[in-house]
Amino acid sequence: MPAKRSKKLAGLKGETADENILFDFAHIAHVAGFRTLEIDRLLQQDPDRERARRLLTAARKPGQYKYDDLETRITQVVNIMATA
Numbered sequence: 001m002p003a004k005r006s007k008k009l010a011g012l013k014g015e016t017a018d019e020n021i022l023f024d025f026a027h028i029a030h031v032a033g034f035r036t037l038e039i040d041r042l043l044q045q046d047p048d049r050e051r052a053r054r055l056l057t058a059a060r061k062p063g064q065y066k067y068d069d070l071e072t073r074i075t076q077v078v079n080i081m082a083t084a
Contacts, residue, residue, distance in 0.1 A: 019047040052077035 026042035052074045056067065067073050 019045070019050075023047050046078070048078045048081050049074055052081070 022042055023046060026039045029036075029039050030043060053070075055077065056070065056073055059065070
């Protein structure tokens with residue numbers, strides 16, 4: 001008697017979606033004229049800005065640094081990353 005087969009479900013298996021690809025597709029959808037809350041949410045979470053924020057806030061122990069304007073510094077790091 002054959003073993004009982006389980007149904008295969010489509011989707012990711014324990015992995016998370018690539019945040020760069022999601023951001024790029026949201027940008028393309030927005031440029032094409034699509035407007036949804038999900039697209040807006042994805043566009044607000046620019047992966048490069050999130051990486052730059054993590055880098056700058058984790059580079060030193062809290063209390064060992066202070067940024068006059070963290071958002072400006074994040075933008076500078078993102079601009080450097082954009083040249084790669």
